[in-house]
Amino acid sequence: MMSAKTKHKVIAIQNLWSTKIQFLKGVGPANAAKLSKLGIFTIGQLLEHYPRRYEDRSKLKLIAELSDGVYETFRAVVVNVGELKSHRGLKIVKIAVRDQTGLAHLTWFNQSYIKNKYKQGMELIISGKIQRRFNTIEVNKPDIELAAEFNSGSGRIVPVYPATEDVPQWQLRALLRQAVDIIQISAGTERTESLPADIIFQYGLMDRLKALASIHFPADMETLAQARRRLVFEELYLLQCGLAYLKQRNKYSCTGVKHAPDGALISKIEKSLPFTLTNDQIQTIREIKADMEDTTPMQRLVQGDVGSGKTVVAALALAKTVENGYQGAMMAPTEILAEQHYHTLARLLAPHGVRLAILTGKLTRRARDEILAHIKDGIIDIVVGTHALIQDDVEFKHLGLVVTDEQHRFGVRQRARLEAKGQQPDVLVMTATPIPRTMALTVYGDLDVSVIRELPPGRQPVATYARGTDRREKVYSFAVNQIKAGRQVYIVCPLVEESEKIEAQSAVKIYEELSTSFFKNYQCGLLHGKMKSQDKDSVMAAFANGEIKALITTTVIEVGVNVPNATVMIIEGADRFGLAQLHQLRGRVGRGEHQSYCILLSDSTNEETIERLKILTQVSDGFVLAEKDLLLRGPGQFFGTIQHGMPDLKIADIIKDTDILLEARRAAQQTVCTPEYLDTVWQTLLNWFGEKFSMVFCR
Ligand code: ADP
Ligand code: MG
Numbered sequence: 001m002m003s004a005k006t007k008h009k010v011i012a013i014q015n016l017w018s019t020k021i022q023f024l025k026g027v028g029p030a031n032a033a034k035l036s037k038l039g040i041f042t043i044g045q046l047l048e049h050y051p052r053r054y055e056d057r058s059k060l061k062l063i064a065e066l067s068d069g070v071y072e073t074f075r076a077v078v079v080n081v082g083e084l085k086s087h088r089g090l091k092i093v094k095i096a097v098r099d100q101t102g103l104a105h106l107t108w109f110n111q112s113y114i115k116n117k118y119k120q121g122m123e124l125i126i127s128g129k130i131q132r133r134f135n136t137i138e139v140n141k142p143d144i145e146l147a148a149e150f151n152s153g154s155g156r157i158v159p160v161y162p163a164t165e166d167v168p169q170w171q172l173r174a175l176l177r178q179a180v181d182i183i184q185i186s187a188g189t190e191r192t193e194s195l196p197a198d199i200i201f202q203y204g205l206m207d208r209l210k211a212l213a214s215i216h217f218p219a220d221m222e223t224l225a226q227a228r229r230r231l232v233f234e235e236l237y238l239l240q241c242g243l244a245y246l247k248q249r250n251k252y253s254c255t256g257v258k259h260a261p262d263g264a265l266i267s268k269i270e271k272s273l274p275f276t277l278t279n280d281q282i283q284t285i286r287e288i289k290a291d292m293e294d295t296t297p298m299q300r301l302v303q304g305d306v307g308s309g310k311t312v313v314a315a316l317a318l319a320k321t322v323e324n325g326y327q328g329a330m331m332a333p334t335e336i337l338a339e340q341h342y343h344t345l346a347r348l349l350a351p352h353g354v355r356l357a358i359l360t361g362k363l364t365r366r367a368r369d370e371i372l373a374h375i376k377d378g379i380i381d382i383v384v385g386t387h388a389l390i391q392d393d394v395e396f397k398h399l400g401l402v403v404t405d406e407q408h409r410f411g412v413r414q415r416a417r418l419e420a421k422g423q424q425p426d427v428l429v430m431t432a433t434p435i436p437r438t439m440a441l442t443v444y445g446d447l448d449v450s451v452i453r454e455l456p457p458g459r460q461p462v463a464t465y466a467r468g469t470d471r472r473e474k475v476y477s478f479a480v481n482q483i484k485a486g487r488q489v490y491i492v493c494p495l496v497e498e499s500e501k502i503e504a505q506s507a508v509k510i511y512e513e514l515s516t517s518f519f520k521n522y523q524c525g526l527l528h529g530k531m532k533s534q535d536k537d538s539v540m541a542a543f544a545n546g547e548i549k550a551l552i553t554t555t556v557i558e559v560g561v562n563v564p565n566a567t568v569m570i571i572e573g574a575d576r577f578g579l580a581q582l583h584q585l586r587g588r589v590g591r592g593e594h595q596s597y598c599i600l601l602s603d604s605t606n607e608e609t610i611e612r613l614k615i616l617t618q619v620s621d622g623f624v625l626a627e628k629d630l631l632l633r634g635p636g637q638f639f640g641t642i643q644h645g646m647p648d649l650k651i652a653d654i655i656k657d658t659d660i661l662l663e664a665r666r667a668a669q670q671t672v673c674t675p676e677y678l679d680t681v682w683q684t685l686l687n688w689f690g691e692k693f694s695m696v697f698c699r
Pocket of ligand 1: 278281304307309311432456457562
């Protein structure tokens, strides 16, 4: 364990880290409020406001050399400060500057205070986008530093921060200069290192203070690279330690449910399955059974591409817990899905005497109370449900297994709440969004992973086409022909991320249009997020039993829905969706014996967009697509759609920093096996990653 001495020092640094930003000179209530808009409340947060990029000012230009449209930096002297009014009443501050090669004009609109800041004769370092017009050079809203300060202070490589109107670049630089100076003063007196000495040595890392100072004010590019590597390593290492720690803790808590080897019920069910399992399914089920038969609580993630057959895997796991006298729970993100799982499970398991119930938000009070009573006294073996499952009044007699489907829709916290309803139940998490390996290591590092990659035999890949909206008519008459041949069709309306209401309105409009034109001879259905759940259910049921031929819908259809007779998926405004999402949508077809089609309609002329849609027409493997999606959209957006409750990575980029990630992971595993380190790391973890982090790890 840590000595008392080190503990004290670590805490002292933490104090500085969490000291309010007002502690700095020049930050009063007004500035603090402005900084808070950048998410900066403390000195620690300021220090973690890392530069977005750097400017190498050893490469200062002369005015005569400035090129139009380019972001450039030059040194010049103020020759005139003036303000004029445009004909539309805008106030324009105009400052003329010159060097030995020419004259340039700096302009600001409606920012009169600027004119008091600069006086004739001042020497400035000016950065901004150059506009050359005829013989004049103009720079609008440039970034300015006094040459005197520039020379003394910041060195040649200058940080460029994410800034706002209210908190300009120069102010951020000044504040960071101050903060970096303060932490450097404490260098001699404090233990400022957060990582174990062995790790620093072994991985050749820069020390923490130097790294923090250098990430903001690097002496040269090489130092900057070293500083960044150190900080990225730290961030990923702490994350990996948390994940490895959880896994370790789980491994040594021998208090889980120990299931017996397969008995009569399992073998009866396996014999009566309507199909032969694929090799990947068999392997996954084997891994699950081994986990369940062990005393260590199972913590397993099943990643399976859409249509790979995850439900039957869940069914067998649930049956196993029932066979052992326990109860199972399965949580799905939407009512449509819960309903569907309930029916699938009932079909597979009820004939063998397993008692199932469904618990969703729409049950009447009485029905709900009755089910709750039966769950509590153990009459019900398996309960399927939505978030309704995690309400406080849901009590199990002896919960042995928790399955969550489409995990990315749930916060980790919700999963934990369901798990808490049993005594260390086994946990199975299923996701249909394949996650690239690097990301899986970051998000799911605490889980064991099974992968179902293989699709059931006989599945033909969905033929996918990207089409301009000028081909819309053709596309719809193709769909009509499919209906004539007995098949069914999905039409997905454009995504409106900001507003479910607007999305619903657009769905209604498209429904009205299509049901009176192309599909006027066929039964159409409408499904969107703003409908009452009863209405949604009846539409879904009518589509599932083939009554409705064309279903006009929004992304509520995205996950899990299984109607094998549907063979056409038309996506309007396909450019608005991410690759992973389009792949999910496409996965709604190609679930039966018939050749299926996915048509991506878009009138976008943006080259990137066209390229993105083209990838989908060429690639049908969800894992490959996920990698590409991550590359195209970057981790931020990708995470956003995948997982909530993931700690923000402040500096690491899990795509570009894969090498460091793997190193950090190795180091973390080493640390977790060295208990005297773990305490330090754990403290650091909680303090530096804050609330979000404890949400993920303190369960
Ligand atoms: P997902 O992994 O997307 O949840 P499902 O579990 O809904 O996939 O299965 C998709 C379809 O494939 C279902 O109709 C299911 O009955 C069928 N299926 C699953 N496994 C097999 C198999 N081994 N052979 C044939 N069909 C299968
Ligand atoms: Mg599914």
